[in-house]
């Protein structure tokens with residue numbers, strides 16, 4: 001704890017003691033994270049110094065704090081498992097329940113946070129993002145709160161078995177050989193073995209680690225289950241997992257834009273992935289609000305004019321300019337759900 005003058009106070013510092021006004025009324029309680037409006041308030045009350053924690057808080061936005069805490073929790077758990085220590089999923093459970101609580105109130109609350117990850121910590125960020133996406137799908141499918149909490153926990157732990165995969169394979173900056181891929185596939189079995197031995201974890205949660213790479217047509221692994229033999233949680237995590245993996249930078253590939261990932265999931269819906277899950281998920285995650293400007297692969301700049309109810313990732317747009325070439329004198333409409341040669345490659349503003 002240290003005493004700082006209000007002039008030196010910075011956004012993100014955490015108050016270490018209650019702050020009172022000159023007549024003894026509580027102004028800001030201990031634990032509050034400093035925002036610009038608080039500094040203003042302190043000045044208004046002629047308070048010249050306060051006590052803050054030595055370490056600055058990561059962020060004061062609730063969902064950012066929850067996101068960060070979840071990242072730390074899953075990293076701790078996975079590293080402990082890697083070191084052969086007994087892991088207690090209690091903290092992860094508690095934090096996942098915070099995520100679910102936020103999503104139940106407002107399903108897209110985390111969508112501006114997901115997807116920012118560094119390549120080195122990919123597995124941890126990926127686990128958190130898949131957990132968030134799974135919880136969103138759980139809500140869209142109208143599961144009850146306990147089920148969504150179990151689903152989000154299962155998603156958080158789904159890749160636990162990767163801790164048993166040799167580092168050279170896990171982080172290989174190139175395509176895996178057939179042999180290496182066979183080894184990689186075992187993360188499902190390793191994961192199941194570790195997760196089912198954790199305290200208070202149900203079979204329904206543990207089996208997601210085993211079955212999240214199964215595909216409806218039986219082309220997945222490790223059991224090659226088909227259709228309804230694949231449990232609902234595993235089907236949900238499969239969609240969240242693939243979407244997140246496609247839209248992330250990895251050591252061996254660059255990310256693709258959300259619409260491309262959406263096209264991939266749509267192409268394989270009913271073949272690899274459950275149709276209903278894909279549809280509901282994409283509707284929520286990938287959308288272009290009316291009025292936002294987008295850039296097409298043709299160099300055309302367009303404004304989103306109308307959503308397509310059956311394909312939110314391919315709206316009707318009005319082309320108003322071109323990046324290069326002659327100006328667009330008469331704006332024209334393009335229905336992207338009918339024209340697959342055109343792709344949205346960037347969004348200029350929301």
Ligand SMILES: [Fe+2]
Nearest residue numbers: 158159212213
């Ligand atoms: Fe996996």
